[in-house]
Amino acid sequence: MLSLKARRTLLAVLLPIGIAIIALFIFRSYFYFPSTVYGESMAPTLEDQNKILISRVGNIDRFDEVVFHAPDQDASYVKRVIGVPGDKIEYKNDVLYVNGKKHAEPYLKEMKNAMQEDALFTNNFKLRDVIGEDTIPDGYLFVMGDNRRNSKDSRMFGLIPQSTVIGEVKFRYYPFPQMGLTN
Template sequence: MASESQNVPPNAQSANTEASVKKQSGSWWSRLSKGQRDNVQILGIALVLAIVIRLFVAEPRYIPSDSMLPTLQIGDRLVVEKIAYRFRSPQHGEIVVFDPPLQLQQFGYAPDKAFIKRVIGTPGDIVQVTQGNVLINGQSLTEAYLAEPPAYEMPSVRVPADQFFVMGDNRNNSNDSHVWGFLPRQNIIGRAIFCFFPFDRLGFLQVPATESTPPLQEGQTG
């Protein structure tokens, strides 16, 4: 008696084999259940949103040094928002995160090594450090947030357009504008607004109230 396979025409066997291969090699998407496809779509949307938020809205940052003591502690995790400076300039007292300017890169810092400091001088301001005080346009700043007064002197300098003078709150242990100069606005990533870890330090970062001190015009002295 002939076997059943012998009764199947060769072309039919070939067609069955091709159909079986196609079925087995179908797209991974088609092999997923509806629930699995929904989960993949949700994960994809979440990933895209996370990337967009990090690039354009906000991102987390870690504090690795003591240059901002006592305001920021080593190990603090912060939220850095990126929206405000699209519509306005950084203001006195705000804490900014920035990519190192060319001066710092020449000192050997990587272009993507972010720094964090406080804005002290804005464009047009005249900044001076003398006798333990920081003067802006001839007026001494009241800085209750300092670890200690600066133990160095710095002659007066005028902040150029589109640049800023930034300093660490730990004045005597901070690699800041008194060392390497002005910070270009284009290097600013965003402003630090919230500490989310450790939990005992949870809260918004306060910007100290400062009196409005108009920049001096060329030729004026403080």
């Protein structure tokens, strides 16, 4: 049997540890959680085996990097949101047009520069060619990987329901030289 003093000491040590474990569980369950990137579809923004933190809170906007339940297998994908509800999407001569307005994609610069001058990094398409509609309906997103030539994304499997989004990629914590905020 432990003495009263020993029990108090044990309680003083175990109580903060227990509170920390509960706080970590709540934080991970409702706010942020770690994940690992598998594959090269988001290269060079996110590379295979990068360790990332995903936020479960906040709104998803165009150009955010999101993790979602894959529509074609029992896995999760990480891709960039290109179109949100109401958007009309078109790619022409390696330029993204959203609702008729040209949008720069600086995150593609490194990969585009590595290509032959006359080659397209992103093949031409209109949203209608991919999903059979001109605009993205409510409740859906159009996503693409940054490594456009090696990405299974909305061009192949169509729109993703917003309800399948697990969260937004906020931070890369491994490898250490690349540690920092994403986007």
